[in-house]
Amino acid sequence: MREVGYPIDLRSDTVTRPGAAMREAMAEALVGDDVYGEDPTVNRLQEKAAELTGKEGALFVPSGTMSNQIAIRVWTQPGDAVLAGQNAHVFVDEAGGAAALSGVQISLLGQSGFLNLEDVKAAVAPDDVHSARTRLVCLENTHNRSGGRVFPKSEAEAIGEWVHENGLKLHLDGARVFNASVASAESVEEIARPFDSVSFCLSKGLGAPIGSLLCGGRDFLKQALRIRKLFGGGMRQAGVIAAAGLYALDHNVERLAEDHSKALRLAEGLAELPGLEVLRRPETNIVFFRVPRMDEFCAQSRERGVLVSSIDEATVRAVTHMDVDDRAIGSALEVMGEVASSLSV
Ligand SMILES: Cc1ncc(COP(=O)(O)O)c(C=O)c1O
Structure with missing residues (x-):
């Protein structure tokens, strides 16, 4: 779950933080x-x-x-x-x-x-x-x-x-x-x-x-x-x-299916936003999309607390993981929708 005040970080699935139970297992390790x-x-x-x-x-x-x-x-x-x-x-x-x-x-x-x-x-x-x-x-x-x-x-x-x-x-x-x-x-x-x-x-x-x-x-x-x-x-x-x-x-293996369905929901939501093109239906937890004025799109999303990464001059990557729940996906879509609308005018 996201810590309070922490952004919705979709740059990578490497950003997850160990939760209490995992930390306990670490503390007790022989x-x-x-x-x-x-x-x-x-x-x-x-x-x-x-x-x-x-x-x-x-x-x-x-x-x-x-x-x-x-x-x-x-x-x-x-x-x-x-x-x-x-x-x-x-x-x-x-x-x-x-x-x-x-x-x-x-x-x-x-x-x-x-x-x-x-x-x-x-x-x-x-x-x-x-x-x-x-x-x-x-x-x-x-x-x-x-x-x-x-x-x-x-x-x-x-x-x-x-x-x-x-x-x-x-x-x-x-x-x-x-x-x-x-x-x-x-x-x-x-x-x-x-x-x-x-x-x-x-x-x-x-x-x-x-x-x-x-x-x-x-x-x-x-x-x-x-x-x-x-x-x-x-x-x-x-x-x-x-x-x-x-x-x-x-x-944490079986729960990866939840990340895959969150990626699908994210991709479907993004596909409806003005000017955005989702490159393909995600098979797992990674969504690729194109957006005009990509650098501004990423910067403005970041300012509003949604982090995504650009993987080349034209493609944005958003990755779902255990620290973004369904609500966070909804909020991320809202933010990126506002940014996309403001950039396409
Ligand atoms: C396909 C693939 N292989 C290897 C790695 C390297 O992993 P690490 O960041 O632990 O060096 C990554 C990291 O993102 C990856 O995506």
């Missing part, structure tokens, strides 16, 4: 030194993540970015090529990490993040001395910069099969894979099956303050542990934050 593998709460969280994704194990890391970047580092050698969808987070939003930390080049394929098997086949470099060796394909589900769309499961399976037949690896940036699971009624384990490694975030729709899990096989995780240390992600009494993650997985 802890140890996790770099020695001795934090019982971290160990429990890792076991739970492995179980949910159907992998042999999992590693607790501070962020989704670190999780993806560890996976890229484990699966590649400097000079290799990685394939990902257009606007993939690993390319657009991770500060050039793949180049800086792993020395790889990323090629972006397909439309709006939705590459298919033909795109992958066409992009894999021939075995030629001139070409970078393609080692890894990264998919994103849900896909952030295409408006939270769910990656089609059959396409992921087809890509996975071909990739494995051809000696490549498949990584899932599943920052919002629980949203994908709730929206598609497929278990996370089902969604994760074609992938060699899977990253998911606790600090987005699940409402924990920090943390991501990198899940995969034993050999992969052995190397990932070393790379986590190299990247500065070895944490000590991390059970305090792992407890928030366990709480989130126990209590």
Whole structure:
């Protein structure tokens, strides 16, 4: 629930604040030194993540970015090529990490993040001395910069099969894979099956303050542990934050459906406002829309207590989450309606 006087913050689902019950779980967490593998709460969280994704194990890391970047580092050698969808987070939003930390080049394929098997086949470099060796394909589900769309499961399976037949690896940036699971009624384990490694975030729709899990096989995780240390992600009494993650997985997964229906309500309301164009019916918790005089629209909405973000020069993003309830969605629509009317005169 929103704190009194706090704006209606629709910039991202990362803005949620831990509530009383989650904080209590954090305060009571048993802890140890996790770099020695001795934090019982971290160990429990890792076991739970492995179980949910159907992998042999999992590693607790501070962020989704670190999780993806560890996976890229484990699966590649400097000079290799990685394939990902257009606007993939690993390319657009991770500060050039793949180049800086792993020395790889990323090629972006397909439309709006939705590459298919033909795109992958066409992009894999021939075995030629001139070409970078393609080692890894990264998919994103849900896909952030295409408006939270769910990656089609059959396409992921087809890509996975071909990739494995051809000696490549498949990584899932599943920052919002629980949203994908709730929206598609497929278990996370089902969604994760074609992938060699899977990253998911606790600090987005699940409402924990920090943390991501990198899940995969034993050999992969052995190397990932070393790379986590190299990247500065070895944490000590991390059970305090792992407890928030366990709480989130126990209590905040099914409720993601409420965020999805709030996004739908928001999209339907926005579509009725003058000059606004909703880009597509939201599949999960992200609404993309276009509005004339976008900068003024965002600034004036902000002045009136509604925060949204612009993701490029023409597109606004509004994300629903557990700290905006139905009433807040109604108020946000009212405010944005007033701003849109005042700008279109
Ligand atoms: C698809 C996707 N992957 C990875 C991340 C990175 O997560 P973090 O902010 O924890 O580094 C994000 C963050 O928004 C994301 O949307």
